Amino acid sequence: MSQTQTSIGQNISAYAAARYWQAALARDSRADGAFVLAVRSTHIYCRPSCPARRPLRRNVVFFRTREEAEKQGFRACLRCKPNEISGPVALVRRAAGQLAESSEESVRLGALAKSLGTTQATLRRAFLQVTGLKPRELAEALRVKRFKAMLRAGKNITDALYETGYGSSSRVYERSNAQLGMTPATYQKGGKGMKIGYTIAKSPLGKVLVAATERGVSAVYLGDAESTLISELREEYPRAEIAPAPDAFQRWVSEIVQRIEGKQPRMELPLDLQATAFQRRVWQELQRIPRGRTRTYSQVARSLGQPKAVRAVARACATNPVSIVVPCHRVIREDGALAGYRWGISRKEQLLAQERTAAK
Numbered sequence: 001m002s003q004t005q006t007s008i009g010q011n012i013s014a015y016a017a018a019r020y021w022q023a024a025l026a027r028d029s030r031a032d033g034a035f036v037l038a039v040r041s042t043h044i045y046c047r048p049s050c051p052a053r054r055p056l057r058r059n060v061v062f063f064r065t066r067e068e069a070e071k072q073g074f075r076a077c078l079r080c081k082p083n084e085i086s087g088p089v090a091l092v093r094r095a096a097g098q099l100a101e102s103s104e105e106s107v108r109l110g111a112l113a114k115s116l117g118t119t120q121a122t123l124r125r126a127f128l129q130v131t132g133l134k135p136r137e138l139a140e141a142l143r144v145k146r147f148k149a150m151l152r153a154g155k156n157i158t159d160a161l162y163e164t165g166y167g168s169s170s171r172v173y174e175r176s177n178a179q180l181g182m183t184p185a186t187y188q189k190g191g192k193g194m195k196i197g198y199t200i201a202k203s204p205l206g207k208v209l210v211a212a213t214e215r216g217v218s219a220v221y222l223g224d225a226e227s228t229l230i231s232e233l234r235e236e237y238p239r240a241e242i243a244p245a246p247d248a249f250q251r252w253v254s255e256i257v258q259r260i261e262g263k264q265p266r267m268e269l270p271l272d273l274q275a276t277a278f279q280r281r282v283w284q285e286l287q288r289i290p291r292g293r294t295r296t297y298s299q300v301a302r303s304l305g306q307p308k309a310v311r312a313v314a315r316a317c318a319t320n321p322v323s324i325v326v327p328c329h330r331v332i333r334e335d336g337a338l339a340g341y342r343w344g345i346s347r348k349e350q351l352l353a354q355e356r357t358a359a360k
Helices: 003-008 014-025 066-071 087-101 109-115 120-130 135-152 157-163 169-180 184-188 226-236 250-260 277-286 297-303 310-318 345-359
Strands: 036-039 044-046 060-063 195-203 206-212 217-223 241-244
Touching (some): 014 060, 014 345, 060 066, 087 135, 109 120, 195 217, 195 250, 206 226, 206 250, 217 250, 277 297
Antiparallel strands (some): 036 044, 206 217
């Protein structure tokens, strides 16, 4: 491995490493949790915000997680304690624990902040920094998650409604439809009657699972373990007829793998998705982003004629079930940073890099 590769770390591009080094020089606490910097001369790794004196750049190697650094033989810094959860991440985790158990339909931010021993402003900043969501938005997402789990477990809709704090059926249909992708009654069936075939192929980003019905592609998942990808598909549709179908839609799979490699689309892929009207509008807009280019969340919102719907656009990106086909990896934050990606930031970086190279 070359000196340059060693100073960057596994699966980290030179572009990302340059941003990480600038964040480390600035001791930017907002970068805590995004990566750790390890010093080869001392075999110690630190948070970006560590107050210790900065080493020479050639002695620094970056890792996305502390586990990766420790596997390479680095020890946690005793000064900034990067192996312990603290700061905004710890605050949000504690808050999320309370919100997950709450059955109240509205979040009382003042009471929540007081119970955590902090201020409303500090709590709000921590949420935006760590999750990109406001406390009430995370509370709603957690409530829908509980609601979905209850339906999957066989609980009737009425009981699930009130145990999760929804005041009426109209409220849960209104608020959960965007995240369920269908009405609660349909979701409760767990995909009963649906016939979903899937196949798993190799790609430059690891394994890719492509699932489809006879009408079109319904899911595109990226990962390292086949069992995990299959489990995610079965968890979402526990009562559907799901079976391997390696030869049923091979042309679609080949097209998706080629797109992962950064190549120009050769055919239009049919989709069979459950979605709200707004989600569909966002996904269609993402498909208009040229290969090798990016857009910010606010740019997408403006293109839809709804400039204030930035967070709604972000949620639509996060709930996109057909990555690659709907290229949500081409949407970035205002500051140019790569926001959260379900399949990992490193995969998002690789996708964009491959598309930029192929476009040239």
